[in-house]
Amino acid sequence: MSEAAFLGLVAEIVRRRSGLTSLEAGILAALHLGLPADSRSFAKAVAVEHALVLRALAGLDEAGLVTLTGRDPRTQRTRYRASPDGLALTMPPGG
Numbered sequence: 001m002s003e004a005a006f007l008g009l010v011a012e013i014v015r016r017r018s019g020l021t022s023l024e025a026g027i028l029a030a031l032h033l034g035l036p037a038d039s040r041s042f043a044k045a046v047a048v049e050h051a052l053v054l055r056a057l058a059g060l061d062e063a064g065l066v067t068l069t070g071r072d073p074r075t076q077r078t079r080y081r082a083s084p085d086g087l088a089l090t091m092p093p094g095g
Helices: 003-016 022-032 039-046 050-062 084-090
Strands: 066-071 078-082
Touching (some): 022 066, 022 084, 078 084
């Protein structure tokens, strides 16, 4: 998927759930695209500080859009997956 298509999906997710930040929507979009579901890899892929990704994941977890599945206590690398509600935000209307 191209960068433009990724950003389009991010914008669509934000449109569907207006309270989400672009970073939170980007995490959901990346999950939809099958990108690695860990905070450190995502942070590196989008050139964002790891701490910001961790904060975004905490918000997504609190909103019930992702489930945190593991954390390395030393590096804080966090693994996650989309919840059913999170997946629904990435699906085309009616799909």
